[in-house]
Amino acid sequence: LRSLVGSEMCIRDSINAEYGKTMSESDLAKVLQTKAQAGKFNVDQIKKIWDAYDANKNNTLERSEFEKFFRDYIEEGNKQKKDGNKLVWSKEESEIVYDIIDRNMNGVIDFSEFVSWLR
Numbered sequence: 001l002r003s004l005v006g007s008e009m010c011i012r013d014s015i016n017a018e019y020g021k022t023m024s025e026s027d028l029a030k031v032l033q034t035k036a037q038a039g040k041f042n043v044d045q046i047k048k049i050w051d052a053y054d055a056n057k058n059n060t061l062e063r064s065e066f067e068k069f070f071r072d073y074i075e076e077g078n079k080q081k082k083d084g085n086k087l088v089w090s091k092e093e094s095e096i097v098y099d100i101i102d103r104n105m106n107g108v109i110d111f112s113e114f115v116s117w118l119r
Contacts, residue, residue: 060108070094
């Protein structure tokens with residue numbers, strides 16, 4: 001996500017611009033996963049992130065918890081960008097990414113799903 005370009009664009013628009021075409025949701029999912037994996041987080045780092053955002057400590061991330069993580073992740077990426085171009089977080093994109101990560105489609109993200117997405 002940190003490598004996306006575009007001034008005040010949403011993530012979907014940035015990816016579409018980067019690839020020169022309108023991406024389907026499944027293609028968008030693959031691109032988002034690849035960009036997330038570029039960080040190459042280790043399990044200890046992922047556990048710290050998980051613990052910080054699993055507010056109710058029920059060992060799952062509900063949508064509201066993930067939305068906070070996703071917003072913070074975008075904001076942190078914007079802080080590290082040197083070119084001044086900013087990404088704009090949107091609830092719709094957060095929900096798309098959430099549904100992608102929730103592979104077993106039970107309505108919550110468990111730790112193994114989160115690890116799979118970030119590694």
